[in-house]
Amino acid sequence: MKDKILKRFLKYVSFDTQSSDTTFTHPSTVKQKELAKYLVDELHALGVDNAFMDEYSYVYAKISGTNDEKTIGLAAHLDTALECSGVVNPKIIEKYNGEVIKINDYSFLDPKVFTQLNNQIGETLVTTDGTSLLGADDKAGIAIIMTLVEKILKEGKEYPNLIILFTPDEEIGEGTDKLNYEIFNPDFAYTLDGGAITDINYENFNAATAFLTFTGKAIHPGSAKGKMVNSQLVAIEFNSMLPDIRPDNTELYEGFDHITKISGGVEETKAEYIIRNHDLDLFHKQIQDFYDITEKLNAKYGYEVVKCVIKHSYSNMSEKVTKMPYVLDYPVNAIKAKGLVPHFVPIRGGTDGARMSYNGVVTPNLGTGGYNCHGPLEYASIDEMNQMVDILFDMLKEIK
Numbered sequence: 001m002k003d004k005i006l007k008r009f010l011k012y013v014s015f016d017t018q019s020s021d022t023t024f025t026h027p028s029t030v031k032q033k034e035l036a037k038y039l040v041d042e043l044h045a046l047g048v049d050n051a052f053m054d055e056y057s058y059v060y061a062k063i064s065g066t067n068d069e070k071t072i073g074l075a076a077h078l079d080t081a082l083e084c085s086g087v088v089n090p091k092i093i094e095k096y097n098g099e100v101i102k103i104n105d106y107s108f109l110d111p112k113v114f115t116q117l118n119n120q121i122g123e124t125l126v127t128t129d130g131t132s133l134l135g136a137d138d139k140a141g142i143a144i145i146m147t148l149v150e151k152i153l154k155e156g157k158e159y160p161n162l163i164i165l166f167t168p169d170e171e172i173g174e175g176t177d178k179l180n181y182e183i184f185n186p187d188f189a190y191t192l193d194g195g196a197i198t199d200i201n202y203e204n205f206n207a208a209t210a211f212l213t214f215t216g217k218a219i220h221p222g223s224a225k226g227k228m229v230n231s232q233l234v235a236i237e238f239n240s241m242l243p244d245i246r247p248d249n250t251e252l253y254e255g256f257d258h259i260t261k262i263s264g265g266v267e268e269t270k271a272e273y274i275i276r277n278h279d280l281d282l283f284h285k286q287i288q289d290f291y292d293i294t295e296k297l298n299a300k301y302g303y304e305v306v307k308c309v310i311k312h313s314y315s316n317m318s319e320k321v322t323k324m325p326y327v328l329d330y331p332v333n334a335i336k337a338k339g340l341v342p343h344f345v346p347i348r349g350g351t352d353g354a355r356m357s358y359n360g361v362v363t364p365n366l367g368t369g370g371y372n373c374h375g376p377l378e379y380a381s382i383d384e385m386n387q388m389v390d391i392l393f394d395m396l397k398e399i400k
Contacts, residue, residue, distance in 0.1 A: 005147045005389065006124065006382045010090060011038075012139040013126075018086030019079035019169045026178050027057040027168035032078045039142070039166055046150050051164070056178040059166035063149065070399050071161040073189025073361060074148070074392075075352060076141030077170035081374040085132040093125040104130035107376055116196065116371060123383040128376050136370030136380035141192035142166060144368055147389045152396070159396040163189075167352050173207075173313045175352040181359060188327045188362045191353040195367035197388045198340050200331050202321040202364040204347040204354050205255070205276040206283040207313035210290050212238065214269040214306055231269040234297065234305055235262060238271075241293045245286075253278045253346055257286060278316055278346060314350045317357035317364070324362050331366055334395035338387065366392075 015035040020028045027033065036053045043051035043061050051061035057078065065071075080086045093101065098121045101109035107130040111117035128134045145164060152159055163186050167175040170193075195201070216231030242257050250256045255277025262271040275290070277283035287310055294308040321327060328344075335342040353363030369384025 002124070002382060002386045004150075005143050005385050006092075006126075008146055009126065009136075009139060009143040009380065009382070009385065012142055013088045013090055013135040016086040016088075017079050017135070018082065019172050021082060021172045026174070027079075028172060028174065029079070032168045033057045035078050036166060036168070039146070042146065043149070043164070046146075047153055048149065048164075054180065057168040058179060059164070060180075060183050061149075061164040063152065063162040063164070065159050065161040066156070067158055067400060068161050071163060071186040072396065072399060073163045073165060073184060073186035073363065074145050075165040075167060075189055075191045075356075075363070076145055076193060077138045077167045077175055077352060078142070079169055079171050080133055080135045080139075081137065081171045083133070083374045084376060086135065088132050088135055089129040090134060091127045091129055093127065096120055096123050096125050101125075101127060103127055103376065106130060109377060109379065114372065114377075120381050120383070123381050125379050125381055127379040130376045133373070133375055134370075134378040134380060136368065136378055137194045137373035138170070138192070138368070138370075140194070140368035140370040140380050140385055144192050144385055144388050144392070148392050151389060151393055156393070156396075160399045161186075162396075165189075170352050173350070176355040176359065179356070179359075181361070184361065186361060188324060189353070189356065190331070191351045191363055191365045192368050192388070193351050193353075193365050194370045194373055195345065196343075196371075197367040197369055197384045197391065198335055198342050199345045199367040200328060200335075200342055200364060201345055201347045201351070201366075202328060203278060203318040203344075204314070204316055204350045205278055206280055206316050207350055208275045208283075208287060209311050209313060210273040210275060210287075211309045211311070212271045212273070212306060214238070214264070214271070215304065216267050216269070218265075218267040228266070229301060229305065230266050231264055231305075232266065234301070235264070235269045235271055238293055238297060238306060241296070242289060243286075251348075255279070255282055255286060257289075274313075275310070276348070280316065314354040315358055317354040317362075320357040320362050321364050327362055327364060330395050330399060331364075331391070333398065334391045337394060338391055
């Protein structure tokens with residue numbers, strides 16, 4: 001099975017499925033449909049005749065269980081992140097020896113820095129060539145689910161009804177925008193989306209995006225004294241007034257304000273920030289900071305020098321998941337049965353499952369063996385992916 005899941009994973013990462021936050025279409029990129037269609041064809045070949053892709057590039061498939069008292073959803077996303085190219089040239093490392101991995105002349109995976117490598121000696125790892133991300137987020141999840149489907153159909157004697165779901169545009173926060181809950185209607189579900197296979201995630205950030213427009217007053221610099229307002233400098237001033245909570249100086253449950261885009265000139269500058277916190281009260285305070293600073297700067301300059309629009313993205317699913325604690329018990333018990341130690345790890349981000357949970361389908365997240373996502377140091381453990389298939393296979397037998 002190890003060779004099978006490796007072959008699947010390498011095939012899936014060969015599809016460039018990078019999403020886009022500038023097209024405003026569903027899906028955001030047509031190329032996501034290519035992988036979706038491939039997965040439908042593969043599901044058909046496995047015997048899941050009802051698998052289909054809808055007009056928005058969502059893939060749905062249903063498998064009737066031997067025990068049909070419960071229906072469980074398993075989901076992963078098709079797209080890859082915006083930070084790096086989605087054109088992937090993977091490198092395979094057989095029987096990792098514990099040494100520093102040279103990705104290219106500029107990029108290295110050092111086990112002293114990436115300490116999880118010390119636990120992966122002897123495993124098969126897949127890395128990038130340093131020019132792109134890998135796409136383990138979330139094609140490792142897809143490979144696990146597809147391999148699990150094949151194993152269930154060949155070997156399964158006890159399992160509930162299953163609904164398989166592959167979503168587009170998770171990386172831009174739109175993975176459930178067009179999800180059809182009349183089709184995807186399980187009793188509960190799990191996303192398979194990154195991290196160690198012993199990690200279980202049911203706490204994620206509350207999330208919002210701030211869209212800021214700074215309007216300056218342009219005039220020839222030779223006669224600018226007392227007249228010019230440089231919108232770029234106002235943007236810098238705004239940023240300096242925010243609390244010093246950034247991704248690079250926070251961890252675990254600590255929130256942050258993160259500038260993701262900025263561009264402009266003297267007359268106008270636009271910036272975007274993502275606002276994140278697990279604690280809802282602190283999250284609301286962070287949002288209020290943006291409004292308060294906007295008000296102060298507008299008062300200082302005597303006109304609307306700053307315009308601030310904040311859009312809510314998703315909420316912490318903990319509130320919903322903790323009302324159904326047994327959905328966590330199932331993976332905890334399955335992980336322990338393999339002699340591993342499960343860990344509840346807060347997500348410093350979000351998943352499709354957060355929005356699903358607030359739309360009536362409680363959906364915590366499980367790990368896939370993918371690490372260092374969204375950059376050229378991303379890699380995946382094929383051994384962990386393989387183990388996760390077995391964990392899920394055994395877990396499903398216990399769901400009655």
